[in-house]
Amino acid sequence: MTLTITNIKRVGSDKTESVTVENGKIKGWNLPAEGDVLDGKGGTVAPAFLEIHAHLREPGQTEKEDLQSGLAAAAAGGYGTVVCMPNTSPVIDDPALVRSLIEKANGLGLARLRPSAALTKGQKGEALAELTYLRDAGAVMFTDDGRTNENARVLRLGLEYAKSLGMVVSVHAEDATLRADGVMNEGPVSEALGLPGNPAAAEAARIARDMELVAQTGARLHVQHLSTARGLDIVREAKGRGLPVTCEVCPHHLDLTDEKLREFDAMYKVAPPLRTQADADHLLEGLLDGSVDCISTDHAPHTRAEKERDLLDAPFGIAYIEVAFPVMWTRFGEKLGLPKLIDLMTAGPARVMGWPVPTLDEGENADLVVLDLNTEREVNPAEFKSKAKFTPWQGQKLRGFPLLTVVDGKVAFQRA
Numbered sequence: 001m002t003l004t005i006t007n008i009k010r011v012g013s014d015k016t017e018s019v020t021v022e023n024g025k026i027k028g029w030n031l032p033a034e035g036d037v038l039d040g041k042g043g044t045v046a047p048a049f050l051e052i053h054a055h056l057r058e059p060g061q062t063e064k065e066d067l068q069s070g071l072a073a074a075a076a077g078g079y080g081t082v083v084c085m086p087n088t089s090p091v092i093d094d095p096a097l098v099r100s101l102i103e104k105a106n107g108l109g110l111a112r113l114r115p116s117a118a119l120t121k122g123q124k125g126e127a128l129a130e131l132t133y134l135r136d137a138g139a140v141m142f143t144d145d146g147r148t149n150e151n152a153r154v155l156r157l158g159l160e161y162a163k164s165l166g167m168v169v170s171v172h173a174e175d176a177t178l179r180a181d182g183v184m185n186e187g188p189v190s191e192a193l194g195l196p197g198n199p200a201a202a203e204a205a206r207i208a209r210d211m212e213l214v215a216q217t218g219a220r221l222h223v224q225h226l227s228t229a230r231g232l233d234i235v236r237e238a239k240g241r242g243l244p245v246t247c248e249v250c251p252h253h254l255d256l257t258d259e260k261l262r263e264f265d266a267m268y269k270v271a272p273p274l275r276t277q278a279d280a281d282h283l284l285e286g287l288l289d290g291s292v293d294c295i296s297t298d299h300a301p302h303t304r305a306e307k308e309r310d311l312l313d314a315p316f317g318i319a320y321i322e323v324a325f326p327v328m329w330t331r332f333g334e335k336l337g338l339p340k341l342i343d344l345m346t347a348g349p350a351r352v353m354g355w356p357v358p359t360l361d362e363g364e365n366a367d368l369v370v371l372d373l374n375t376e377r378e379v380n381p382a383e384f385k386s387k388a389k390f391t392p393w394q395g396q397k398l399r400g401f402p403l404l405t406v407v408d409g410k411v412a413f414q415r416a
């Protein structure tokens with residue numbers, strides 16, 4: 001199959017160009033148009049984004065999201081590849097399940113699925129899952145995300161096995177005993193609202209412990225969704241020691257703070273919680289100075305009825321994979337600059353995973369996104385492909401919406 005996208009610009013260039021893709025590869029630039037011809041409308045072309053942290057809820061929680069809706073949402077957000085999390089029902093800890101998810105996703109023609117698998121059976125934190133078989137089935141990462149790895153000895157063992165398999169382990173770094181029943185950041189806002197708080201120390205203490213396990217094992221560990229300044233500083237220090245540690249930050253921890261909880265709206269309830277402006281500023285510095293490796297969303301859809309519950313009872317999670325790039329570009333584009341932002345959503349996650357860094361050179365995989373960097377659009381969740389048709393950014397005017405996402409040389413999303 002051949003496809004030519006005309007009227008596009010490469011990052012950092014004003015030249016209008018075209019790209020032709022054939023059989024899943026980039027055939028070349030500025031060739032005579034061939035096959036289906038699509039107008040890129042003057043948009044900026046980049047490698048399709050990589051999402052290494054999203055909850056697609058299949059199997060078992062498909063009232064929240066499923067592969068079809070989640071991978072369509074990802075494609076609409078400009079993502080070509082998604083690493084889904086295993087905290088499903090049942091938990092993704094079974095090689096046959098990994099295979100069946102990949103097979104199902106392959107038939108959808110949306111974003112590509114690369115499942116992660118649980119590090120421990122049932123994500124119970126007790127016995128390790130069948131890591132070798134899970135890797136052989138196609139799992140690309142081990143994680144008990146959604147839960148915290150309370151048992152350090154089990155995590156140590158998991159790291160040792162993962163290292164021998166050449167795999168990365170990612171961790172939801174919160175000390176559950178410190179987090180306790182906290183529903184939001186512990187601080188003046190939680191005190192004013194009379195809500196149980198989750199202290200910054202829950203994250204920092206857990207990351208500090210995990211850095212020692214990395215030092216002990218030499219295994220690759222990725223810290224998910226950093227939310228605190230102190231957490232980042234501990235990762236920075238570990239990197240300074242030469243430890244094989246990587247970390248991510250999510251747009252919601254950059255653009256939203258615990259002030260949002262003042263109206264008791266569970267839409268802003270997420271784990272780890274929204275912190276303070278000082279934390280958000282520090283995390284942004286981490287993106288700028290390279291101590292944060294990548295941006296991921298932790299797209300965590302729930303039903304509207306669940307998120308409309310009382311703040312104490314509602315589940316944790318914010319869903320917004322479709323607008324993650326527009327949020328980052330509109331709010332932080334000036335500070336970060338486009339090349340850096342795109343790097344954090346393409347090369348950055350690829351490096352974390354140990355995958356080749358995607359480029360748009362001839363012969364490369366034809367996974368690309370065309371972005372409309374200048375037009376303001378209002379975020380209208382009714383149009384979301386995700387089943388979660390609400391988001392903290394609804395009604396806001398953002399720039400940077402994807403116009404077109406191509407995965408494996410085929411159109412996975414095209415804005416109407």
Ligand code: DOR
Nearest residue numbers: 055146270271300316317
């Ligand atoms: O807010 C969150 N939601 N954090 C997690 O770690 C899990 C996720 C979910 O699965 O809903």
